[in-house]
Amino acid sequence: MKRKAEKSQPAAPISAFAARKARLQQLEAATPANKPSDVESNTEPPSKKARYSPEDEDASQVEEAKPNVHTRRAVRRAARSINAEKSKGKPKASPPPREKTPDDQLVQGSGLRTLADEEPGEENSDVEADDGDDTASLQGDVEGHETPAEDPKFQNFPLCTARLKRKDIVSRDKHAVCVRIKEKLGLVIIGQYDIWVKRGVVSLMGAKLHPSPKVYRVYAPSTHSLPVIKCVSGVNGKAEVEIQSVHSGIHQLKDLSPLYQRIWTGERTSADHLTFKSDEKQTRRTFSVLYTSADDSMKRHLRPLHMDETWSSAIRNLSHGGRQPKVLVCGPKGSGKSTFSRYLLNHLLSPAPQTETGYSNTDGVAFLDLDPGQPEFSPMGQVYLAHLSSPVFGPPFTHPSLDNSPDGTVIRAHHIGATSPKEDPDHYVLAVMDLMDRYRALQATYPQCPLIVNYPGWIFGLGLEVATWAVRSLGLSNVVYMSEKGPSEVVEPLALAAHDAKIPLITLRSQPTDFVTRSSAQLRSMQMQSYFHMSRASEIRDPFWFDTPTSRAQPFLVDYAGPRQGIRGIMVMGSQISPDLLHDVLDGAVVGVIALETPNPIMGQATVPGPSTDPVQESETLEDEMGFNGEVPEANMLDQSPPSLESNIIRTAAEDLPYLFAGAGSCNPLDPKASHSLGLALVRSINIPSRKLELVTPIPTTKIRNAIEQGHGIILARGQLDNPNWAISEEYYAAKASEKRHHQAIADAKKNGDIEGDGTATLDELTKVSAVLRERTRRASNVPWMKVVEESKRQQEPANRDQSVWKLRKKAYHLSESEMD
Known part of the structure; x- marks a missing residue:
């Protein structure tokens, strides 16, 4: 009877949570047993393209536990509709308590108001309605490259735990x-x-x-x-x-x-x-x-x-391991190798005072950067050995060169000519071996100088073979692999190589990823542009940048033919090209400026007999053009001497350019032990009548002068670097910026009443200046290889065009607040 009486009572109003739970139970009862139920889970909804990632924990089980996003949205809409019908005019019940996320933990004690700080009676319906969409956009794909984020939404994110008073x-x-x-x-x-x-x-x-x-x-x-x-x-x-x-x-x-x-x-x-x-x-x-x-x-x-606690612990152990650290940092792309290397570098360059540990670093840190695609202290396309004496705070495009820097110097660099070492692995390995020899020579002057080796993301296939070779042969003390979840076909060979070398292998979690406003290709362009616009005076400690377009910069005029020839040859790294195409390949390209330390540094020709030419005349030519000042070895006078560099040079018919090619099918690279890179240059134009090249380069003149005084010849190497599109469009953007500033000045003058009287003469002068600036913009937009989008078409694009963001295709997770305290 009691149950019957209870059923006859009118139904009490239910909360949104209760209605949602009832709706979920109905759906669960109607779902077949072999299909997962649409119950709320703690896992994130799947990305748009569900793919396997080595960073996922038990990927197969996670996939089974993930609910369907569309079903969850339908359930939420149904729950809200039920709540709206049954609770009209009734007070809303308190939502259930929400678990604190790592984002909430970042702001504990800061006084910042977050979702976790909402009172039980407060509403947060907007956040709940958009929960599924925001999570899906943050997770992204899990492949390994970058894609533009679709319709990114701004999220208020806590940045610090201190508020100034x-x-x-x-x-x-x-x-x-x-x-x-x-x-x-x-x-x-x-x-x-x-x-x-x-x-x-x-x-x-x-x-x-x-x-x-x-x-x-x-x-x-x-x-x-x-x-x-x-x-x-x-x-x-x-x-x-x-x-x-x-x-x-x-x-x-x-x-x-x-x-x-x-x-x-x-x-x-x-x-x-x-x-x-x-x-x-x-x-x-x-x-x-x-x-x-x-x-x-x-x-x-x-x-x-922020840095993860495991990163902090690893850095402390590497820094105070009882012996001089020589660490190789490797891992997949986008795993945080550069960030970890920068943290370790700064930590080694700022040890605690002697009163705490009894150790003070006075020998600096050697940084061996083997990543030509994203180097730290050099423009792309190079591998180098740097010696640092002070911490560095900023992304790579804020320190693209160490020339004339009081905080460090590049001991030696080699031009790879590509953003990946896979283009010529043999040359890459020889360059690494030469740089390691230079590090051992550096230890004679700085015996307590530690070493950090930044290995590129080329960790699969042949890249794995090169990595295991480096672990076995470079005399390291530790190997750090930036991924806890394999894959096993990479981790096992690395572990075996570390075991053979009797050094430990440390595995760390990958760096968390989130939205970034620049892709990797755009960051490379920014670094190249920063490199060509940075200058450092000898009396000023910090660098400065100038905003003069490269088309208006003062170029270096270099003779490529005639009695005052300044360069010995021009080589194209990679496949052989026809000499008739050398002008087109070279014009407007970024080239490496390489110093030759021997008469013929081409690999594979050290013991090849030379051609049947007059040895006395040949030695005089080398003496004049290479600047050896009479110090040509007597071995070059013999018939068994190796061929000279000039024997591999072909003069182009139309331009008389010295095309340097040695090999079959592809050009043999230069021997790293007999050459080194001075930097990069931009070939702005080729003046055929005067036989001169116009080069724009930030290489200090003292560096080039020292190379010439040491008897080193100079050649230019055209590799496979990205096209300098940033240089082509600089004049147009500079003209637009000048025109915009002029219009703003006119508006400010009118607003402040600076144009007195009738202002006819002043307005006429301003109008003439506007016409000149407008004509400059028009001329700058009418150049080859560049298409200018009209302003009317630009306005038809989405409003958040300039706010577009990029995301890495890999699993993202949150790190702790640890800063190695």
Whole structure:
């Protein structure tokens, strides 16, 4: 009777959660037993293209546990409709508690309001409705390359765990601000700035910075995760640092390329208003403090640069392992090899004071970069050995060269001529062996100099064979593989090679991936453009950039024929081409400038008998053209001497260009032990009547002069690098920027009343200038190999065109806040 009475009572209003649960139970009962039920799970919804990733845990089981996204959306809509019908006019029930995610843990103690901080009675329906779409867009594909994200949505992301208060500001002016940071808390700053640690110890990108008079330059653009200034220890629990504005000129590159636009500071943030005085309303610094990504006026996808605890532990063990570390860092593409290597480099270059460990690094760190596609301190297409003495804070395009740098130097470099070593593995291995010999020679002067080897993502097939060879033969102390989930066909040979070399193999988790605003190809273009526009004066410590287009830069005029011939030959790396095509292949290309240390450094010709020519006349030619100053070895006078370089040079019929080719089918490369790279140059034009090349190059003249004084001949090598499209479009973007500034100046003059009287003469002058700038833009747009999109067509594109983001096709996960504290 009691049950009957209960059934006769009117139905009470149910909550949205209860209605949703009831609906799920109905669907579960109607679902066949052999199909998974549409019950809510803790796993992320599948990506648009479900593919296997070595980073996934038990991929097959995860796939079975993943619910169908469309079914989940239908269930949510049904639950909301039931709730709307049965709870009209009734109070809404509290939603169930939500588990805290790693994103929520990043902001604990910071005072930031997140989804985890919502009160039980507050609504969050918008976030719940978009949950499935946002998660799917973040996960992406799992292959290994990059694709544009479809319809990216802005997400407010916590960036730091510290909020500045008035009492935390020690001093401030229009150029700098001095703040205190509490222990275990971090501050995120976007832009470019100098940091000076006055009290306490702070960590920054793997380096621990102690109080000293030294000031460190930091570049924090939005193209990469933003570095975190974290207080490790301080006086009375706080560290005191001063942040200063810098004017390096790198921001001016935005007038030459859209890739450099929207990557630095925007409008003032709430924290900036606190750090400025009341009479400095119009003042802007080159940096801004951000608490969350919503503070950014440009609404960019900003993320903090945190490091996983396993990375921190590995770096500590490698740094204090009891012996001189020689570490090879390898792994698949996009796994964080460069980031880990940069963290390890900075940590080794900033050891704790002698009072803590009894060790002080005075010998610097050797950095052997074997990745020609994404090098750290060099433009693409090269492998090199660098010797660093100071930490580096910034992405590669902020330090594309170490020429004339007081913080480091390139000991030796070799031009590979491609972004991947697979084009010529034999030449690549010989270059690596020569660089290792140079490192052993460096140890004679710096016996305690550790070594970091950055291996490229070429880790499969032949690349794996080269990697295992490097592990066995380079005399390493550790091998770090940046992936915990294999694949086994890569990890097992590496482990076997490490076992044979009697060194440990350390496996670490891959770097988490998220939306990035530049693809790998675009980052290479930015690095190349930065390389050609950077300069470093001998009396200035830090570099600066100029915004003059390469078409207007002062070129080097080099004779390629005649009595004042400055280059010995021009070689094309890779397949043989017809000499008639050399002009077209060379014009407008980026070439390597290589110094020859022997009369004939071509591989495979060291013991080949020379042609039947007059040995005395041949030695005189070498003496004149190579500049040996009478020091030609007597062996070259013999009939059994190797052929001279000139015997492999063919002069083109129309241009008289010295085409250097030796081999069959493909050109034999230069011997790394008998040649080295000075840098890159852009062939702006070929003047056939005067037999001159116009070269634009940032190579210091002292470097070229030293090579000539040592008797080294110079050749140009045309490889398979990316076409310099950035150089072709620079004049157009510069003209557009000038025209835009002029129009803005006219608008400001009219607004401020600077045009007095009738203003007829002044307006006429401004109109003439506008016509000149408009004609310059028209001429710049009418060039070969470039198509200018009209403004009307550009406006028809999506509104968020310039806010497009990219994502890596690999599994993403969150890291911890650890900064090796």
